[in-house]
Amino acid sequence: MTDHTHSLHALKVSCSNCSLRELCLPLGLNRDEMAQLDAVIRQSRRLKRGEYLFRSGEGFRSLYAVRTGYFKTCVSSQDGREQVTGFHMSGELMGLDGISSNLHGCDAIALEDSEVCELPFNRMETLGRDIPSLQHHFFRLMSREIVRDQSVMLLLGNMKAEERLAAFLLNLSQRLSARGFAANDFILRMSREEIGSFLGLKLETVSRTLSKFQQQGWLVVDHKHIQLVKPEELKQLVAGCSQAQH
Amino acid sequence: MTDHTHSLHALKVSCSNCSLRELCLPLGLNRDEMAQLDAVIRQSRRLKRGEYLFRSGEGFRSLYAVRTGYFKTCVSSQDGREQVTGFHMSGELMGLDGISSNLHGCDAIALEDSEVCELPFNRMETLGRDIPSLQHHFFRLMSREIVRDQSVMLLLGNMKAEERLAAFLLNLSQRLSARGFAANDFILRMSREEIGSFLGLKLETVSRTLSKFQQQGWLVVDHKHIQLVKPEELKQLVAGCSQAQH
DNA sequence: GGGCTTGCTTGATACGCGTCAAAGCAGAAA
DNA sequence: TTTCTGCTTTGACGCGTATCAAGCAAGCCC
Numbered sequence: 001m002t003d004h005t006h007s008l009h010a011l012k013v014s015c016s017n018c019s020l021r022e023l024c025l026p027l028g029l030n031r032d033e034m035a036q037l038d039a040v041i042r043q044s045r046r047l048k049r050g051e052y053l054f055r056s057g058e059g060f061r062s063l064y065a066v067r068t069g070y071f072k073t074c075v076s077s078q079d080g081r082e083q084v085t086g087f088h089m090s091g092e093l094m095g096l097d098g099i100s101s102n103l104h105g106c107d108a109i110a111l112e113d114s115e116v117c118e119l120p121f122n123r124m125e126t127l128g129r130d131i132p133s134l135q136h137h138f139f140r141l142m143s144r145e146i147v148r149d150q151s152v153m154l155l156l157g158n159m160k161a162e163e164r165l166a167a168f169l170l171n172l173s174q175r176l177s178a179r180g181f182a183a184n185d186f187i188l189r190m191s192r193e194e195i196g197s198f199l200g201l202k203l204e205t206v207s208r209t210l211s212k213f214q215q216q217g218w219l220v221v222d223h224k225h226i227q228l229v230k231p232e233e234l235k236q237l238v239a240g241c242s243q244a245q246h
Numbered sequence: 247m248t249d250h251t252h253s254l255h256a257l258k259v260s261c262s263n264c265s266l267r268e269l270c271l272p273l274g275l276n277r278d279e280m281a282q283l284d285a286v287i288r289q290s291r292r293l294k295r296g297e298y299l300f301r302s303g304e305g306f307r308s309l310y311a312v313r314t315g316y317f318k319t320c321v322s323s324q325d326g327r328e329q330v331t332g333f334h335m336s337g338e339l340m341g342l343d344g345i346s347s348n349l350h351g352c353d354a355i356a357l358e359d360s361e362v363c364e365l366p367f368n369r370m371e372t373l374g375r376d377i378p379s380l381q382h383h384f385f386r387l388m389s390r391e392i393v394r395d396q397s398v399m400l401l402l403g404n405m406k407a408e409e410r411l412a413a414f415l416l417n418l419s420q421r422l423s424a425r426g427f428a429a430n431d432f433i434l435r436m437s438r439e440e441i442g443s444f445l446g447l448k449l450e451t452v453s454r455t456l457s458k459f460q461q462q463g464w465l466v467v468d469h470k471h472i473q474l475v476k477p478e479e480l481k482q483l484v485a486g487c488s489q490a491q492h
Numbered sequence: 493g494g495g496c497t498t499g500c501t502t503g504a505t506a507c508g509c510g511t512c513a514a515a516g517c518a519g520a521a522a
Numbered sequence: 523t524t525t526c527t528g529c530t531t532t533g534a535c536g537c538g539t540a541t542c543a544a545g546c547a548a549g550c551c552c
Contacts, residue, residue, distance in 0.1 A: 057492020075400050079486035083400040097396060099389035103492070105396060125382060129375045136371060142388040143345035149395035150321055150343060150351060154329040156402035157446035161539070192500065200403035202540055207501055223500080223548085240325035246303020246349070407509070438530065448510055453531055469518080469530080 033131050040127055042118040053094065053108040053116060060098030062118045066090050069114020070189040073106045074197070084198040086148070087111075087172075087190060090179060096142055111189045151243055156200045163241050164199040165209045166234040169219075173228060184228040279377050286373055288364040299340065299354040299362060306344030308364045312336050315360020316435040319352045320443070330444040332394070333357075333418075333436060336425060342388055357435045397489055402446045409487050410445040411455045412480040415465075419474060430474040 029037065044067055047053060053064055056075065071088040085106055088094055097105035099121065128135030155164055177183035188195070192203040199206070210221050218234060220227040228234065275283065290313055293299060299310055302321065317334040331352055334340055343351035345367065374381030401410055423429035434441070438449040445452070456467050464480060466473040474480065 055492070056490070075396055076490050077400060077404065077487045078490045081400075081404045081487060083396075083403045085396050085399055096389055097392045100386045100393055105393050125378075125385065129378065129381065132371075132375065135375065135381070139371065139384070139388070140346045142385070142392065143342055145392055146343045146388070146395065147346055147351050149392065149399070150329075150331050153331055153395070153398055153402060154321055154323060154327075156399060157329045157443070158323065158327045191498095197403070203500080204502085204541085205539060208539095211501070241323045241327060244302070244322050244324045246301070437528095449530080450511085450532085451509060454509095457531075 028133060029131065033134075036127060036131070037134070040120060040123045042120060044115050044117045047110040047114050047116070049110055049112050049114075051110050053110065054098075054104045055107050056104055058104045060095065060102050060104050060121070062120050063093055063095040063124070064108070064116040064118055065093050067115040067117055069116075070111040071108055071114060072111055072190060072194060072198075073108045075106045082197055084190075084194055085152075087198065089175060093141055093145075096145055111194075154241075154243055159238075159241050161199075161201055161205050161209050162212070163238055164201065165195075165206065165213070166237045167242065168195065168199055169226065169228065170231065170234055170238060173231065184231060186226055188224040188226060274379060275377065279380075282373060282377070283380070286366060286369045288366060290361050290363045293356040293360050293362070295356055295358050295360075297356050299356065300344075300350045301353050302350055304350045306341065306348050306350050306367070308366045309339055309341040309370070310354070310362040310364055311339050313361040313363055315362075316357040317354055317360060318357055318436060318440060318444075319354045321352045328443055330436075330440055331398075333444065335421060339387055339391075342391055357440075400487075400489055405484075405487050407445075407447055407451050407455050408458070409484055410447065411441075411452065411459070412483045413488065414441065414445055415472065415474065416477065416480055416484060419477065430477060432472055434470040434472060 042062070045053075045064075047069070053071065054060075066088050068090055071094060072084050073086050073088065073094055074082050074084045076082050088108075094108050094116075095104065124134075124138065128138060155167055159167065172186065172188075173183045176186050192206045195201075196203045196206045201209075210219075213219050213234075214221050216233070218228070218230045220229060288308070291299075291310075293315070299317065300306075312334050314336055317340060318330050319332050319334065319340055320328050320330045322328050334354075340354050340362075341350065370380075370384065374384060401413055405413065418432065418434075419429045422432050438452045441447075442449045442452045447455075456465075459465050459480075460467050462479070464474070464476045466475060
């Protein structure tokens with residue numbers, strides 16, 4: 001491994017499990033383009049658990065891609081209610097909401113010791129003009145975020161507590177398995193309160209619903225350790241209320 | 247007026263109130279760039295009330311900008327629950343969620359006789375490489391959509407029925423007044439059920455809450471005609487739960 | 493170890509909104 | 523005009539989740 005630990009190129013090679021695969025692999029860049037990209041990516045930044053990557057209202061300069069670790073993003077109302085807008089694991093991008101106003105629109109907080117790549121947006125934008133596939137990739141990433149937000153709206157607007165939690169667990173399971181981790185045996189990185197905030201529920205409801213799932217034998221809860229015993233049952237629960245496929 | 251009624255350029259000149267102002271004005275394009283843009287914009291399309299502009303699952307080719315009229319976009323679950331994800335008036339863009347998968351991710355339906363401009367995405371993307379301010383503008387538009395979605399999440403996740411409806415009415419009021427219409431006297435283009443779907447409420451709750459506001463003398467409801475009598479009271483209601491400004 | 497903090501679980505109760513039902517009203521069609 | 527149809531309003535009631543409160547387990551510092 002070279003000293004280019006901060007480059008996407010190096011990441012692609014060095015870090016097959018926890019890397020920016022989704023961010024860099026589908027591009028199909030040639031060697032020269034890859035070098036250009038490398039030149040723009042800033043050294044990665046490490047954060048301790050609980051540390052803010054950025055705060056709502058701060059000046060926006062860069063997007064951040066999670067290399068390792070786990071983040072939440074959230075918006076706060078004036079009277080202090082907090083809405084978690086997403087949980088982000090390796091390969092996922094944060095900060096897209098800052099482009100519109102040149103100010104970050106949410107807080108990003110590490111849920112465990114983490115590492116991110118900084119992508120200075122201006123330079124990525126410029127680079128996009130020279131590398132069409134890069135430009136297209138950024139449009140796709142932003143669009144994917146919009147699609148994700150729409151499905152969260154469906155969840156918050158239409159689903160009951162059990163459906164929300166089942167959808168949440170299955171989504172987590174699917175993302176973890178896409179990264180090479182076990183799909184049915186994982187550790188929750190966030191508290192019950194943070195799950196509740198994301199799902200529009202109170203922490204007690206999250207706790208009760210997990211207990212209910214456990215009583216039915218669908219999963220085993222041991223604090224933050226979750227084992228999905230009958231994921232099919234959870235899938236059936238969300239089947240009706242999840243977004244229709246066409 | 248020329249026969250270029252389909253061009254953004256023409257719109258800019260011809261249609262100061264109901265146009266794509268937000269879409270085209272901030273660009274600061276020169277005459278040549280404007281001509282390039284004109285060449286890409288397709289003839290505008292007219293839709294009758296209730297007609298679909300596109301459907302979830304259809305192939306994605308173009309974005310659509312509302313010239314006149316009014317649209318809703320919505321996603322549906324397999325068992326038929328419908329979540330309205332937004333209402334769109336003149337100058338606003340629809341279809342951004344289709345970029346990620348090359349399939350439209352929601353339905354777009356005209357709520358009254360309407361007219362849209364079709365923007366073929368591939369050609370806009372190509373043009374963006376030659377006109378940096380255009381590229382940047384598209385990034386900003388997509389980011390703005392993400393910011394909007396986040397505030398909807400805050401609404402659906404944290405607010406009570408009264409707060410949701412007040413926030414909805416004030417948002418509508420603000421957007422109308424930005425387009426030169428009266429801020430405190432307007433016609434709702436959508437049904438109670440559609441408002442409810444957007445706000446995560448049932449139509450009866452929407453109706454009851456409107457009645458409650460009327461009883462308190464904050465507004466006058468006459469079917470679809472709304473007059474805000476004391477908008478300050480509504481503002482105070484949402485002040486605490488709206489997103490904090492930094 | 494003892495005492496503290498923090499996060500989680502569980503129960504009892506309250507309340508907001510959903511559900512069901514009936515009736516009113518306006519616009520479209522005949 | 524009359525009838526029909528879709529949308530809205532309003533009331534009564536019930537369910538689901540929030541709220542309040544108590545107790546428990548794990549981790550941490552003294």
